Amino acid sequence: MNSVGIDAVAIHAGKLRLDLAETFAPAKGEDPEKYTKGLGLHASSFPDVEEDIVTMGANAAHKLMTRKGLEPDDIGRIDVATESAFDNSKPVSTYIAGCLEAVFEGDFHHANKGERKFACISGTQSLDDAYNWIRAGRNRGRAALVIATDTALYARGDAGEATQGAGAVAMLIAEDPDLVELSLEQGFGSADETDFLKPNQQFPSVDGKRSVQVYLARMREALEDYESVAGDVRAEDFVYAPFHTPFPGMVRKAALLAYRHVTRDTEIEDSLAARIGRQPRAEAFDDEDAFFESVREYMDALKETEQYQEWYEQAIEPTLDIARHVGNWYTGSVHIARASALRNARENGIDMAGESLLVGSYGSGAQAEIHAETVRENWTEEIDALDIDDQLAARRDISFEEYEEIHDVHNHDKEIDIDAFTTPSEEFIRDGLGPMDERTYRYVE
Numbered sequence: 094m095n096s097v098g099i100d101a102v103a104i105h106a107g108k109l110r111l112d113l114a115e116t117f118a119p120a121k122g123e124d125p126e127k128y129t130k131g132l133g134l135h136a137s138s139f140p141d142v143e144e145d146i147v148t149m150g151a152n153a154a155h156k157l158m159t160r161k162g163l164e165p166d167d168i169g170r171i172d173v174a175t176e177s178a179f180d181n182s183k184p185v186s187t188y189i190a191g192c193l194e195a196v197f198e199g200d201f202h203h204a205n206k207g208e209r210k211f212a213c214i215s216g217t218q219s220l221d222d223a224y225n226w227i228r229a230g231r232n233r234g235r236a237a238l239v240i241a242t243d244t245a246l247y248a249r250g251d252a253g254e255a256t257q258g259a260g261a262v263a264m265l266i267a268e269d270p271d272l273v274e275l276s277l278e279q280g281f282g283s284a285d286e287t288d289f290l291k292p293n294q295q296f297p298s299v300d301g302k303r304s305v306q307v308y309l310a311r312m313r314e315a316l317e318d319y320e321s322v323a324g325d326v327r328a329e330d331f332v333y334a335p336f337h338t339p340f341p342g343m344v345r346k347a348a349l350l351a352y353r354h355v356t357r358d359t360e361i362e363d364s365l366a367a368r369i370g371r372q373p374r375a376e377a378f379d380d381e382d383a384f385f386e387s388v389r390e391y392m393d394a395l396k397e398t399e400q401y402q403e404w405y406e407q408a409i410e411p412t413l414d415i416a417r418h419v420g421n422w423y424t425g426s427v428h429i430a431r432a433s434a435l436r437n438a439r440e441n442g443i444d445m446a447g448e449s450l451l452v453g454s455y456g457s458g459a460q461a462e463i464h465a466e467t468v469r470e471n472w473t474e475e476i477d478a479l480d481i482d483d484q485l486a487a488r489r490d491i492s493f494e495e496y497e498e499i500h501d502v503h504n505h506d507k508e509i510d511i512d513a514f515t516t517p518s519e520e521f522i523r524d525g526l527g528p529m530d531e532r533t534y535r536y537v538e
């Protein structure tokens with residue numbers, strides 16, 4: 094069996110931009126640095142009036158299929174991962190297939206379609222499903238289309254409003270892929286948690302501080318589980334570590350823990366010992382609180398070391414470049430982090446062919462998953478084809494009043510009729526409701 098992984102990727106960002114430091118923070122009476130320094134965010138992308146999870150997903154998939162010269166017959170499976178679905182029965186993948194059939198010759202009648210739900214980790218779970226389907230030999234030579242699409246909006250006034258975003262990532266999963274091969278080994282950390290949920294409601298109920306703790310705990314479990322099958326992970330084993338990025342500050346916390354873990358019992362720990370001591374070991378403490386306090390002190394000191402800062406700048410910071418300007422895309426977030434890292438490698442002339450990524454996905458509720466990816470020979474072509482910079486630059490900036498309007502437009506409980514802020518061109522848009530109240534779409538030339 095050839096290797097299986099991501100053959101191509103295309104991204105569609107919501108077409109509006111809310112500047113968090115200059116527009117949002119002043120309107121909320123907050124210090125802009127809470128966003129730029131604390132959360133690590135400059136802007137959020139928002140869906141325009143005629144955009145939603147279907148149009149963003151279809152636009153990303155359309156771009157991907159056009160670029161790769163694919164027709165519907167080449168696709169045997171369409172999986173959509175989302176936590177922003179507006180229909181409890183009909184999957185988003187059928188709406189997206191309908192959109193694509195309007196512009197491509199042929200149809201997807203023999204493609205298996207579905208929708209995956211497990212908060213933000215369902216994008217990675219859909220990759221898994223596609224991988225397993227191909228490895229099992231059930232794909233009849235066809236590829237799978239995985240689309241992670243979300244409008245990550247929180248109720249007005251909720252703390253989560255600081256970390257909103259909207260966009261879609263489409264990925265083609267195939268044998269002998271051009272971008273990255275997925276490892277057979279993977280590790281999970283999963284537990285029944287209530288850090289973030291939407292019990293039949295559009296906007297999440299979220300315990301933000303708790304979700305940060307749950308993210309860290311599950312991620313650690315997943316890493317240990319991964320190591321139980323793949324062997325110990327060391328800092329030099331991977332060039333980048335793209336992690337789920339609800340906001341870059343979250344990844345900053347995870348990275349410090351990860352670095353402590355991957356340097357334990359290594360020459361790096363030895364070389365740091367003279368300056369900051371050795372890592373505290375639980376067995377050396379009678380009292381759990383004293384152990385945790387000692388770990389906190391070690392981490393504070395570790396954060397200040399040159400070794401850690403250099404590693405962070407090289408392995409983590411580049412994964413956050415796009416997230417800083419678009420906010421949280423839920424299911425798409427870790428897939429943006431991968432693209433961001435590889436784009437950075439391309440810009441800096443780093444030869445990634447054959448090199449590894451350590452990929453950490455997370456979904457509230459809660460589950461983390463860790464796997465490795467090996468970058469393929471043709472990766473540069475795939476990364477050069479990304480048009481994310483142009484998309485981000487073309488976004489329409491919105492004022493705080495316009496933000497309030499657009500939030501209302503996408504609020505299922507409100508009926509607001511306003512004109513779109515941007516003029517659509519060569520893209521799918523929402524154009525109303527059908528006889529059964531289903532959303533309808535069309536392609537604008």
Ligand code: COA
Pocket residue numbers: 124125126127128130131132252253254255256299300301302304305308339340342343457
């Ligand atoms: N300068 C620099 N840093 C500042 C600052 C300033 N003026 N003001 C605040 N900060 C820092 C805070 O210290 C904090 O960093 P820390 O966590 O390292 O201490 C960070 O900015 C955020 O500030 P905080 O007051 O905690 O923000 P908040 O109460 O608005 O909550 C979230 C932040 C992330 C919890 C909230 O936006 C949320 O609930 N988001 C949705 C859930 C989520 O994304 N969970 C993540 C796991 S999936």
